Structures are given as structure tokens and as C-alpha cells.
Amino acid sequence: METLQIVILTVLMFFVIVTVHEWGHYYFAKRAGILVREFAIGFGPKLFSYKYQETTFTLRLLPFGGYARMAGEDPELIEIQPGQTIAVKTADGQVKTIYLDQLDNRKNVIRGEVVSIDLERRLMVELDVDGEQQQFPVHLAAMLVARNQETQIAPKDRQFNSKTVGQRALAIFAGPFMNFLLAFILFAIYAMAAGTPVENPTYVKIGTISEGMPAAEADLQKGDIVETINGETIGGDYTKMINLIADSQDKPMEWTVRRGDQVFDLTITPRAMEGQVGGKVGITAEFPREEVGFAESFVVAGKNMVTTTENIFEGFRQLIAKFSIDDLGGPVRTFEVTGQIAKQGILQLTQWTAILSLYLGIFNLLPIPALDGSRLIFLGIEGLRGKPIDPAREGMVHFIGFAMLFILMIAVTYNDILRLIKG
Numbered sequence: 001m002e003t004l005q006i007v008i009l010t011v012l013m014f015f016v017i018v019t020v021h022e023w024g025h026y027y028f029a030k031r032a033g034i035l036v037r038e039f040a041i042g043f044g045p046k047l048f049s050y051k052y053q054e055t056t057f058t059l060r061l062l063p064f065g066g067y068a069r070m071a072g073e074d075p076e077l078i079e080i081q082p083g084q085t086i087a088v089k090t091a092d093g094q095v096k097t098i099y100l101d102q103l104d105n106r107k108n109v110i111r112g113e114v115v116s117i118d119l120e121r122r123l124m125v126e127l128d129v130d131g132e133q134q135q136f137p138v139h140l141a142a143m144l145v146a147r148n149q150e151t152q153i154a155p156k157d158r159q160f161n162s163k164t165v166g167q168r169a170l171a172i173f174a175g176p177f178m179n180f181l182l183a184f185i186l187f188a189i190y191a192m193a194a195g196t197p198v199e200n201p202t203y204v205k206i207g208t209i210s211e212g213m214p215a216a217e218a219d220l221q222k223g224d225i226v227e228t229i230n231g232e233t234i235g236g237d238y239t240k241m242i243n244l245i246a247d248s249q250d251k252p253m254e255w256t257v258r259r260g261d262q263v264f265d266l267t268i269t270p271r272a273m274e275g276q277v278g279g280k281v282g283i284t285a286e287f288p289r290e291e292v293g294f295a296e297s298f299v300v301a302g303k304n305m306v307t308t309t310e311n312i313f314e315g316f317r318q319l320i321a322k323f324s325i326d327d328l329g330g331p332v333r334t335f336e337v338t339g340q341i342a343k344q345g346i347l348q349l350t351q352w353t354a355i356l357s358l359y360l361g362i363f364n365l366l367p368i369p370a371l372d373g374s375r376l377i378f379l380g381i382e383g384l385r386g387k388p389i390d391p392a393r394e395g396m397v398h399f400i401g402f403a404m405l406f407i408l409m410i411a412v413t414y415n416d417i418l419r420l421i422k423g
Helices: 002-031 165-194 238-246 294-321 331-343 346-364 372-385 391-422
Strands: 036-052 055-070 085-091 094-099 110-118 124-129 132-146 149-152 204-209 225-229 253-259 262-268 283-286
Touching (some): 165 346, 294 346, 331 346
Parallel strands (some): 094 132
Antiparallel strands (some): 085 094, 110 124, 132 149, 204 283
16 A cells, blocks of 8 residues: 555656646746647657647656647648648638548538638638639638547647747746746745754764665664764764765774664775765765744745755766766656655655756756757847747757657666666
8 A cells, every 4th residue: 555655646746747847838828829739748649638728638658758739839730732622611600610531421511622721821711612712711719620630720820939039938938937936835845844954963863774775784773873983073064974984985984873872883884886976875864953934934945946956967067077877867767766755755755846846947948959948049049130040950959859868768767677677
């Protein structure tokens, strides 16, 4: 039962983070008058779909992210050429539905050969019906039906590229911004629920201990207070303790710990962990905390946002300085770590969700093709030069970027699966 609960919490966390991001794109696109064709969570085959108003909301198989597909971002897939035979259904003097196939099976329609058609600006269709040319106005939200699928037309003023640079930039930036907002709120909730670490603590207390690691093998226990390491007094200096451990890889260390009223010595030998620098013993600290009020929680959340952002960029720097595919983790690894954190309780999962949401927002703003940051750069160039970059060239850049990211995702997922198999 506990395993099922952890799986549900983990899936829910990813669902919330991605949904909030895509909702930002969706909401500000709608405010700008852009037709959002699909709001998708995940990629690949469709598992579930529901249409509400103009948008189809879908849940897809691969949990690698999501997207809000706006009209005009990509070339429209359905084109109607002069000379093509179609059928139209009218209501209130306007074309409400245009049928492109199975014309003999359509009832209460007008069939004819297309003389001219404009579904973006004039919203008119002219047909040759039994040798007589007839013009029909087209409704703003008329449907194209082909292969039993409906696609709403997108007049020019409903397309992404018809909006101002500012409106488009806001629709793109809104996704990462919503992740930042979610992270801030969750950091504030965590601060009110768990308190904030006391400044200048006088001791370091052991919080969690990883199974199979040197600390567990030496019988270090949760709640133990570290007095000295190799004769050096630790006090409340957690950073000093971590540095001593990191510098003592494969070297026995003498620890003096207090457990209740007892004080005793332990010998612990730090060892290396894959993808990490220095020795590790498999512990976290439990710092003394003080209560935080509602107003103060926003201050604490802001500080946590700054500190976590600095840590994220430091991680990027280290990754670039010493790149290794083995240091990267994909969705499988992230699910695994999230499950481990979920076991520690809802508070720890709340904090972890805030960190991941902030990371997703920052990562999406990086100038990598196919990500929001790259699209914002193209919009910035358009704003400076006064005209857009060739859509075909921009589309090719994003396509290549997306393909490279997808290949990288497959590679790190393969590594994650091998890591799980090897234990």
C-alpha cells in the first residue's frame, strides 16, 4: 500500500509541475486571442483526450514534458486547393463545416468544385455547383473534417505569428514563470510547515542515513549528534563536516558522536559514489528549526529561490566543466529519486517539488533550440530588426534542437535503466 501511495504521489508531482508550465502558455495565448489547438501532458501516443471549447486536452504516453499547440506556430496540415471537390454545411447563412472526403456519405450539404477559398483573411469560399458559381461566407470557428477528424480553422488574427512580439513573448515566457511561481508558493508552504533552520546552530544532528552506505555500516543512527571528526570539533558547522568527509575518500575517519546521554567513537570510511566528487558516507543533517509565520514565509521562500537558483547554475557549471553522460539522469532517475524522497514524507516531497519546478523553469529558459529560451531569443531578434526570421529556418533550428534533446533523453534513460538493473 505504501508503494502504491508513493507511485501516486510521484506521478501527481510530475503532473502538477508540467501542467502548471503548460497552463501558463495556454492562458496567456488565449488572452492574446490565439487559438490553442491542443493542451498536452506528455508526448507520443494519446492515452486520453477531452475537448473543451476550442482546445483538446490530452494525456500522452511518454512523461517527458508537454506542450500547448497554438495555431500558426507550425504550417497548417490541411490545405484546400482550387479544383478540389468538397462539401460544405451551412447554418445561419455561413459555412460551419467543410468536408474534404467521404462526400457521398455527407447529408444536407452543398457539393462543389473549389473556385477560390480563403480561410485566413476574407473567410470566403467560392464553389462551382453544377456549373453555377456560388460564394459562401465562412464562420470564424468553422470545422474542417477529413478522415473523421475535425480541425478548427484559424483565421489570421487567431494565429500565433499574427500577434505582436510582446504578446508572443509573454505567451512563451508564461510557462517558465508559472514554474517559478509554483516553486515560490511551495517553498513558502514548506517554510510554514517545517520552519526555517536556526542561524548559527551549535550542533549537527544526523537526519537520514542511506542503506548500504558507510554511515549505516558503522551503525550511525538518526538523531546522533556529531561531536568531533578526526579530533576536530564540529559544533554546528555542517559544511566543515562535509568537507572533511569529501577529503577522506577511502580513508578511515574517527567520529565521536552523542546518542542521548552516551558518547562513543565510530570508525567510518567514506567512499566514492558514481557521478559525484569526493568521499560520501550517506547521511543528511537534521538542523534545528524555528517557526515561521505567514508573512515571514514569503521572505524565506525568496531566499530559498535565490539559494536554489545558485545551486542549479553551479550544477550546470560543473556539468559543462566535466561533462559525462553518466552524470546525467533522465525521467527514470528523477522518478526514482522522487520516490525515495516521497518515503521521507509529504513535507520533503513538497520541498523537492519546489526545487524541480524551479529547475524546469530555469532549464526551459536556456538558449537551447526547441526550448522556450531559444524561442524568446528569436522573438528578441525579430523585435530588434523589425521583421521576423524566415519561419522555415527557425523551424529547422527548433526541429534539430528537439531531435537532439530527444536523442539525449533516450541515452540518459538507457543509462538510468542500466543503473537500476545493476543496482
